[in-house]
Amino acid sequence: MKFQVNRDALSEAVSFAVRMLPQKKTLPILNAILIEADANAIRLSVYDHEVSARVEIVAQVESSGRALVSGRLLSDITSKLPNAPIEMSLDANKVLVKCGTVKFTLLTMPVEEYPNLPELPQAAGVVSADDFESAVNQVVVAASREDSTPQLNGILMETEDSSITLMATDRYRIAKRELTWKADASTGSSSSLVMAKTLREVSKSFANQGDITIAINKTEGREMIGFKAGNRSVTSLLLKGTFPAVRALFPDEIPNFAIVATQELIDSARRVSLVLERDDFIRFVFEDGSLTLEATGNETAQASESLNAELSGDQIALELKPQLLIDGLTGIHSEFVKVSFVRSENPNKPGPVLLSSHGSKEKTEEDNFRYLLQPRSPLAR
Secondary structure, three states: OEEEEOHHHHHHHHHHHHOOOOOOOOOHHHHEEEEEEEOOEEEEEEEOOOEEEEEEEEOEEEEOEEEEEEHHHHHHHHHHOOOOOEEEEEEOOEEEEEEOOEEEEEEOOOHHHOOOOOOOOOEEEEEEHHHHHHHHHHHHOOOOOOOOOHHHHEEEEEEOOOEEEEEEEOOOEEEEEEEEOEEOOOOOOEEEEEEHHHHHHHHHHOOOOOEEEEEEEOOOOOOEEEEEEOOEEEEEEOOOOOOOOOHHHOOOOOOOEEEEEHHHHHHHHHHHHHHOOOOOOEEEEEEOEEEEEEEEEEOOEEEEEEEEEEEEOOOEEEEEOHHHHHHHHHOOOOOEEEEEEOOOOOOOOOOOEEEEEEOOOOOOOOOOEEEEEOOOOHHHO
């Protein structure tokens, strides 16, 4: 194997593939990257039995072949090489990397022991890469990071004829976003639980790629989802387990709500929370014409701030974790946010708060993003 390739093209391709490698320590061979040279292109692949990634780039191939080397080490090397063509060659059990006057020698791993990469499932539909990235960023913050609840580490992707719904929850908040897509004529509705980390990396890596083809296989024992855009593709096993039935928790209409400037509320929550410990709450008092944020961190520091707000319905006071609120507000892409107060049937427990977009105080702007956040119960203080 011997080829020459553009430095930036190789560095970007290796970085894309390596981002899909597992973060936790595992077998060295599963943290490797497979390099295949053939004709006028090279293919870079990674696979850890759960997630795979492939990328193909143009190269001047002098001789074909395959080699397996450490993925993260190759990524570190290619990102720091000078701006000159890179030459890579296989010499016995070593890969030689040359770029200008820089030379590296990497020990290879046995290619025959590397697992066979899965093929992409049948295409189910196409979605805008930019829209998909925006939607994933809005909901991924609500996915759990606790290993004890693996089904909550994922994002539920529900597909219909013309829409995709993404939902995530960590039991303290729920995020939901709907977006349009073009489904294949033979594709029916489906529900897939995808690892949040994988979906985040896919949406980020495939941004500005035009359209993403989504492929789903739920007919065999190893249920899988695949994504392809341009010269890149990713497959991932679906998570097992039952995702909570959270869709029904989003009410259609809520008569009691407030309209507040989105960025002003984000900035105020960040300022007022400076006096709080990590798990403390801010008290929010909604009145006609104003919203007051109050925080009492300890005996030596307190903070408060008042903002303009338009209230529809009764005055209400509740306590929210500032960072969870900010996570939801960051997903609101309109000048104003609509803060709706869901009525609770339990007098000792406040109903959740629903965040949604609002173009201006007079005009509603819909972007199909909803963020449900549970206030602290007075009994939990």
